[in-house]
Amino acid sequence: MTFATRQADRQAAGRTDNQDMQRTGDIPSTPDPSGVQAGQVAAPAHGRVPEGGTALRPSDWTRTLAAYRQPIPARSVFELTVTLVPFVAIWAVAWWLVSVSAALAMALALANAGFLVRLFMIQHDCGHGSLFRNRRLCDWIGRGLGVITLTPYDVWRRTHAIHHATTGNLDRRGVGDIPTLTVREYREKGWIGRALYRLLRHPVFMFGVVPFYTFFLQNRLPVHLMRSGWRYWLSAMGTNAAIGLALVVIVWLGGWDVLLFVFLPTMLLAAIAGMWFFYVQHQFEDTSWQHEEDWNVQEAALQGSSHYALPGILRWITGNIGVHHVHHLASRIPFYRLGEVIRDHDLLARSKRITLWQSFHCARLHLWDEQRGRLLSFAEARALAA
Numbered sequence: 001m002t003f004a005t006r007q008a009d010r011q012a013a014g015r016t017d018n019q020d021m022q023r024t025g026d027i028p029s030t031p032d033p034s035g036v037q038a039g040q041v042a043a044p045a046h047g048r049v050p051e052g053g054t055a056l057r058p059s060d061w062t063r064t065l066a067a068y069r070q071p072i073p074a075r076s077v078f079e080l081t082v083t084l085v086p087f088v089a090i091w092a093v094a095w096w097l098v099s100v101s102a103a104l105a106m107a108l109a110l111a112n113a114g115f116l117v118r119l120f121m122i123q124h125d126c127g128h129g130s131l132f133r134n135r136r137l138c139d140w141i142g143r144g145l146g147v148i149t150l151t152p153y154d155v156w157r158r159t160h161a162i163h164h165a166t167t168g169n170l171d172r173r174g175v176g177d178i179p180t181l182t183v184r185e186y187r188e189k190g191w192i193g194r195a196l197y198r199l200l201r202h203p204v205f206m207f208g209v210v211p212f213y214t215f216f217l218q219n220r221l222p223v224h225l226m227r228s229g230w231r232y233w234l235s236a237m238g239t240n241a242a243i244g245l246a247l248v249v250i251v252w253l254g255g256w257d258v259l260l261f262v263f264l265p266t267m268l269l270a271a272i273a274g275m276w277f278f279y280v281q282h283q284f285e286d287t288s289w290q291h292e293e294d295w296n297v298q299e300a301a302l303q304g305s306s307h308y309a310l311p312g313i314l315r316w317i318t319g320n321i322g323v324h325h326v327h328h329l330a331s332r333i334p335f336y337r338l339g340e341v342i343r344d345h346d347l348l349a350r351s352k353r354i355t356l357w358q359s360f361h362c363a364r365l366h367l368w369d370e371q372r373g374r375l376l377s378f379a380e381a382r383a384l385a386a
Contacts, residue, residue, distance in 0.1 A: 058301060059298050061302065061348070065329055065330035069130070075336055076334065079122065080141070087116060090111065091109075094262045098262060105261045109261065110265050110266070113267075113269035113273065114273075115317075116149065117317055118317050119149060120149045120151070122141075123141075123146060123149055123156075125335050126139065126142030130332045130333060147239055147243055149270075151215065152219060153235060154232060155219075155223075155225060155235045159224055162224075164331060165297065167328065168282075168295065168300030168303070168304035169291075169300065170290060171292040171295075178279055178282065179201075180366075180368055181368070183369050183384070186367050206275070206279065206363075207275055207276055208272070212268065212271065216267075216271075219239075222235065277322070280306060280308055280359045281306055282304060282324075284354055284359075284375065285361075285375050286374055287303070287304050287305075288304035298329065302351065304328075305325040306353075307322065307326075307351060308322030308324065308359060309355050310322050310356055319335040326338055366378055367381045
């Protein structure tokens with residue numbers, strides 16, 4: 001399910017292999033776009049507004065944020081423990097409850113989806129090498145969590161690096177993003193193409209069908225990386241084998257009821273929640289899309305990523321991923337330090353801020369208006385044409 005052009009596919013498979021991973025810090029020995037190595041203290045120390053009242057540019061922010069990149073090993077172990085242990089414990093209790101009440105077991109399994117979402121966010125940090133200083137340790141933790149989240153780690157890490165390196169670039173859509181058409185592209189399509197796009201962008205399809213397709217079907221093959229080497233096939237097939245073994249054990253020891261009332265509810269609700277959060281992070285009214293000649297990775301990070309200001313419990317469940325503009329500016333910052341960044345820098349706290357209530361409006365936005373520089377609903381685009 002992609003609207004990428006042939007040229008964008010070639011770029012994603014070729015040019016992004018090294019250049020894009022260097023931009024995003026996916027290669028451990030390569031610095032972030034700021035050019036500041038982890039551990040260095042960058043100036044200005046707290047990114048305050050300089051004299052004259054002008055906010056710092058994205059390049060200034062990336063240098064400033066380098067001071068937050070150092071993971072705290074004890075904190076990383078703690079965050080992993082307080083997420084994984086409750087997840088396993090709740091799973092075990094729900095398993096036991098199946099023999100007492102399938103409804104209670106399902107209710108507990110649905111609640112456990114919150115811990116599964118958080119495990120995915122920790123896996124996400126492993127992919128950026130931000131959970132621990134040791135990249136190999138991050139990778140093996142990520143691979144283990146990938147079995148639980150139904151996400152082959154090495155495949156996801158690669159496509160997510162492409163997402164970071166191409167976000168907001170109209171000429172490089174199609175890998176790790178939500179399919180998005182411009183108003184002009186939509187109008188140039190035939191009625192079948194427009195109907196399919198409207199179906200894809202419908203909230204029921206986007207947050208009902210697409211999460212199931214992504215985590216249960218698409219993740220079983222190294223989509224977008226089919227010709228990129230054995231490493232991604234090994235990641236996908238190895239994860240599939242581990243998932244298959246786990247499912248056999250579940251059915252063998254607990255029966256099909258455990259699969260239907262414990263495993264599936266947790267996975268489906270977590271997948272739906274994950275799709276929603278990923279959507280809101282880039283699909284909001286004043287996001288940013290530019291063509292290659294006008295696009296800049298740092299500008300796109302700050303202007304094209306939202307600050308999803310969530311209530312405390314949701315911030316914890318989602319591992320602060322709502323502070324997405326900061327994450328895109330400096331992807332090596334551990335998730336538990338993103339809140340620290342927002343507390344220290346009021347400009348970033350106010351930038352691209354979307355509340356939980358405001359975010360529901362984003363589900364009605366579908367087309368990028370290049371002239372006005374904003375995301376429109378189908379109705380708004382139709383009114384412009386009239």
